[in-house]
Each structure stands twice: as structure tokens, then as C-alpha cells.
Amino acid sequence: QKEVEQDPGPLSVPEGAIVSLNCTYSNSAFQYFMWYRQYSRKGPELLMYTYSSGNKEDGRFTAQVDKSSKYISLFIRDSQPSDSATYLCAMSARGGSEKLVFGKGTKLTVNP
Amino acid sequence: GAGVSQSPSNKVTEKGKDVELRCDPISGHTALYWYRQSLGQGLEFLIYFQGNSAPDKSGLPSDRFSAERTGGSVSTLTIQRTQQEDSAVYLCASSLPTSNEQFFGPGTRLTVL
Numbered sequence: 001q002k003e004v005e006q007d008p009g010p011l012s013v014p015e016g017a018i019v020s021l022n023c024t025y026s027n028s029a030f031q032y033f034m035w036y037r038q039y040s041r042k043g044p045e046l047l048m049y050t051y052s053s054g055n056k057e058d059g060r061f062t063a064q065v066d067k068s069s070k071y072i073s074l075f076i077r078d079s080q081p082s083d084s085a086t087y088l089c090a091m092s093a094r095g096g097s098e099k100l101v102f103g104k105g106t107k108l109t110v111n112p
Numbered sequence: 113g114a115g116v117s118q119s120p121s122n123k124v125t126e127k128g129k130d131v132e133l134r135c136d137p138i139s140g141h142t143a144l145y146w147y148r149q150s151l152g153q154g155l156e157f158l159i160y161f162q163g164n165s166a167p168d169k170s171g172l173p174s175d176r177f178s179a180e181r182t183g184g185s186v187s188t189l190t191i192q193r194t195q196q197e198d199s200a201v202y203l204c205a206s207s208l209p210t211s212n213e214q215f216f217g218p219g220t221r222l223t224v225l
Contacts, residue, residue, distance in 0.1 A: 006154070032212055043116070043203055043216035044155070088154065092212050097143035097160070099168060100214060104154040 003027050006089055006103025015112050019076040023089035023103045026070065030091040030101075033065050035074045038086045038105065047087075048074065051095070079110045114138065116217035118204050124223045125194055133189045133220045137206030144187050145207075145214060146179060150200040158202075161187060162209065194224045 006023045013019055021035075031052055036044035048063040050056045050072075056063045062075040072091075076083055086107045090100040117136045125131050137144050146158040157171040161181045172178070176194075181187040191198055201221050205214040 004154075008152075034213075036216075041221075043218045046213060046215065049213055090155075095212060096210050097162060097207050097212055099145065099157040099160055099171070100155075100212065101157070102147075102154040104152070 003101050004089065004091060004103045007106055008104050010107040010109060012109045012111060013079055015079060015081060015110055017079050017110070019079050019083070019108060019110075021074040021076075021087050021089075021106050021108070023072050023091075024070055025072075025091060025101075027091075027093070027101075028067075028070065029093040031067075032092045032095055033063070033072050034090040034100065035061075035063055036088040036090060036102075038088060040085075044088055081110050081112050084109045116204055116206050116215055118202075118217040118220050120220060121218065122221045122223075124225065126225050127196060128193055130190065130192045131194055131222065133191075133202050133222070135187045135189070135204030135206075135217060137185065137187070137204070138215055140208070141206035141215075142184060142209045143207045143211075143214075144181060145205045146187070146189050147203045147205065148200045149203060149219070155203065158189070191222075194222075196224050198222060199224045 035048040038044040053067045060077045064073040086105040088105040089103040144161040147155040160168040176192045179189045201219040203219045205216045
């Protein structure tokens, strides 16, 4: 079993839909959780950063962490065609500089 | 300000040749990371530098892979005697020393024929 599991999709939704992206993990030491967005042939871009359990909202994006279930989610409200990208979850045990463990990414297409 | 830069953006090489990939981190970021992204795979960690030292090399897949960092800035990832399975996008990231918010470069797409 990989440390971080993420459904690769692809996921296709109409413009304006609410999108839910998820990851599960097995390492209970993980405390820091990130979502990256990666456009085709570009490097990943940090989208959301959360610590421990709870919710964090930034504009149309909401990140949720449920440590008891080892489950994290990213919600995108009012999705736009410009949101079409691959979304990668990542996590680490410590807040200082150390390697991140990534999911494989979910490819999202938002259709106009 | 300038982000993480990597060169070359694309590299095509023949099996058995050596290649060097370069990463220039964000100014002031003492932590530097190399990852590899293969088709259908997530990002796999290769090596992490703090300053010029590499406290974590656990992700290097074989002794054909090595990396160095000089002056606490630019890093070079070297792959010797390249194999077809080395074909991937090699991504570099950097962060402040006490943070794990990592900022990525655009990557080097390596193709081994």
C-alpha cells in the first residue's frame, strides 16, 4: 500500500460545478497537508497549505483534513475552465524543510 | 521576484550517456529538493539539500544518480550511464529553511532513447 492514495481520474465536470478531490494516507505521523495544481507541462504550484485537522478556505477553494480518518479533501466551488489541471495532494510529518510525499494526482477538466 | 529556474527545459540523450540537470532556487531559500515525475506516477522524492549538505538522499534510485550544491545556491543533478527508465520530468523545488512550503521550477523533461 502506498503512503498516499489519490484517484487519478480523469474527472470531467461542467463549468460552475462543485468539485471534490480527495486523498487518503496511511502514515499517522503526517501533520502538514498541501494541495498543488499542475498545468500541462508546467511545475506544480502550491494552492493550499493546512496543518492538522480542520478546514481552510481561500476564495473558491476549501481544504479539509480529517486526521482521524486519514482523509483530506479539496473542494472547488463555481469551477472554471481555467481550473482544468492535475491536482496533487502532498503531505509531511514536520513543518520544517523535509521531503513531501505526493499522491499521483487527479486530472480535472472543467467544460465550458 | 524570480521563481525557481531549471535548465535545460528539455533534454534528449542516448542510452549510456551522462546528463546534468541544473536548478537555481529562489534567492534566500536554503532548502532545495529534487523530485522525479514519471508518466502516470506522482512526484517521487530524490534528494534534499540544506545549504550545501544533503541530509536526505534516500530517494536516489541507484548509484548512477548524484547531486551536488555549491555556494548554497545552484544545484546540479547528474545521471550517469542513462537508461530508458530514467526518462521522466525532473523537478526542483526550494523552500525557506524552517518551512515545508515548497516552490517548484518548471522541470526538465528528460528523454533517453
